[in-house]
Amino acid sequence: MRGARGDARRPVPLNAAEGFVRQVIGWREFMRHVYREAMPELAAANQLDQTRELPPAYWDGDTDMTCLSEAVGHVREHGYAHHIERLMLLSNFALIYGADPAELNEWFHLGFVDAYHWVTTPNVVAMGSFGTDVLSSKPYASSGSYVNRMSDHCASCPYAVSRTTGEGACPFNALYWDFLKENEETLRGTGRMGLMYSHVDGKDDEEWAAIRERAAAVRELAANGEL
Numbered sequence: 001m002r003g004a005r006g007d008a009r010r011p012v013p014l015n016a017a018e019g020f021v022r023q024v025i026g027w028r029e030f031m032r033h034v035y036r037e038a039m040p041e042l043a044a045a046n047q048l049d050q051t052r053e054l055p056p057a058y059w060d061g062d063t064d065m066t067c068l069s070e071a072v073g074h075v076r077e078h079g080y081a082h083h084i085e086r087l088m089l090l091s092n093f094a095l096i097y098g099a100d101p102a103e104l105n106e107w108f109h110l111g112f113v114d115a116y117h118w119v120t121t122p123n124v125v126a127m128g129s130f131g132t133d134v135l136s137s138k139p140y141a142s143s144g145s146y147v148n149r150m151s152d153h154c155a156s157c158p159y160a161v162s163r164t165t166g167e168g169a170c171p172f173n174a175l176y177w178d179f180l181k182e183n184e185e186t187l188r189g190t191g192r193m194g195l196m197y198s199h200v201d202g203k204d205d206e207e208w209a210a211i212r213e214r215a216a217a218v219r220e221l222a223a224n225g226e227l
Contacts, residue, residue: 034126035118038134043117044102045125045132048183052098056225058090058107063227065171067153068093079113084150087140091128093172096141096179097219101129137191141179144170165210171218171227178215181208 035042057063061072071085081090086108094104105124109115126135144161148154154161154170163169164177180187180200188197203211221227 031122032118034122034135038122038126038132042125042132042134043105043121045134046101046129047132048130048186050095050098050129050131051100052219052223054094054099054103054107055097055222055227057222057227058094060225062225063222064158065227066157067147067151070153075111079111081112086123087128088142088146088150091124092140092142093175095129095139096172096175097222098179098182099129101125101131104129133190138193139187141176142172143176144172147172165207165214167217169214171222174211174214175218177203177211181212 038045055063057065057068058072061069061076063069063072067089071081071089074081074085075090090108091104101124105120108120108124109117112120122135125131126133127140130136130139130141143164144154144159148161157170158168159170160168161170161173164173177200180196184197184200187193218227
C-alpha cells in the first residue's frame with residue numbers, strides 16, 4: 001500500500017487484511033451463495049415456529065433497555081448499526097423474544113442503507129433468527145452477560161444485568177433461558193449446544209418457575225411498548 005505521498009510502502013496490518021478478506025470478500029460471497037442455493041424456501045423459513053410481532057421499540061426506540069434503545073436509535077438516525085448490534089442486540093432480542101423471522105427480515109430491509117434481499121435474508125432469517133440450519137449449527141442467542149462483555153451499555157441501564165428474575169432484572173436473561181427451555185426439543189443435541197443445556201439441567205423447578213414468570217412479564221411489557 002502506498003503512503004500518503006506515494007513514495008513509500010506501508011505494510012497492511014494483519015487484522016485489516018484479515019477483516020477485508022474474510023468480511024468484505026469471503027462473507028459477502030458466502031451469503032450470496034447461501035441465498036442462491038436456499039431460496040425461495042429461505043425467505044419463509046421458521047424452524048422454531050416463532051410468530052410474535054416485533055415489539056414497538058423496534059420502530060420508535062422507546063425502551064428503558066439502554067442497549068436496544070441505542071441500537072434502534074442508530075438505525076433510525078443513520079440507517080446503519082454495527083455488526084454486533086445487528087446480530088447480538090437487534091436479532092438476538094427478537095430471537096429470544098420469539099419474533100417472526102420474516103417480520104424481522106422486513107424490518108432490517110426497511111431500516112438499513114446497505115440492505116438488499118440477498119444480504120438481509122441469509123443474515124437475518126438463517127443466522128439471526130435461526131429460521132433454518134442452512135447457515136449455522138446453533139442459534140446466536142445470549143443472555144445479558146454477553147451484551148455486558150461486548151458493550152458499555154449495561155453500566156447505565158436501569159435493568160440489572162446481574163439478575164435474571166424479578167422486577168428490574170435484565171430482560172435478556174430470563175428470555176434467554178426461557179428460549180432454551182421452550183425450544184429444547186429442537187436445540188438440545190444441536191452442534192455446540194451442550195454447554196448451554198448443561199446449565200439448563202442445573203436449574204431446579206423453583207428457579208424455572210421464576211424464569212418463566214419473568215420471561216412472560218418481559219414479553220407482555222415489550223408487546224405493550226412498556227419495556
